[in-house]
Amino acid sequence: xxxxxxxxxxxxxxxxxxxxxxxxxxxxxxxxxxxxxxxxxxxxxxxxxxxxxxxxxxxxxxxxxxxxxxxxxxxxxxxxxxxxxxxxxxxxxxxxxxxxxxxxxxxxxxxxx
Numbered sequence: 736x737x738x739x740x741x742x743x744x745x746x747x748x749x750x751x752x753x754x755x756x757x758x759x760x761x762x763x764x765x766x767x768x769x770x771x772x773x774x775x776x777x778x779x780x781x782x783x784x785x786x787x788x789x790x791x792x793x794x795x796x797x798x799x800x801x802x803x804x805x806x807x808x809x810x811x812x813x814x815x816x817x818x819x820x821x822x823x824x825x826x827x828x829x830x831x832x833x834x835x836x837x838x839x840x841x842x843x844x845x846x847x848x
Contacts, residue, residue, distance in 0.1 A: 737761045739837060739838065740758050741841055747844075753819045754817070755816065757773075759771075759814070759815070760813065769835070771832060771833070772788075773833070774838070775826075799825075805817070805818040824846050824847060829842070
């Protein structure tokens with residue numbers, strides 16, 4: 736059974752940075768074979784795709800975070816990261832990593848002055 740554990744969220748002021756991590760376990764193949772995604776959900780809103788990193792390392796971002804967020808992975812550590820820079824109040828949400836149909840429990844990011 737795939738398990739994903741996210742951490743690194745917190746309360747920051749606008750313009751500050753955070754680094755989210757997601758550690759994966761319980762998958763059938765090598766971690767490097769999987770695309771990994773970050774999605775987020777603000778209170779009262781639907782799930783929003785944020786970023787994807789493919790097995791070969793190609794990265795993709797939603798328009799709302801492009802140029803501010805960076806996704807990366809460490810296959811040796813079964814970990815995917817999301818670096819959040821220049822945070823805005825509208826980035827406030829629960830952030831989840833996702834492998835296939837499986838999501839973790841999420842980590843809360845709150846951006847407030």
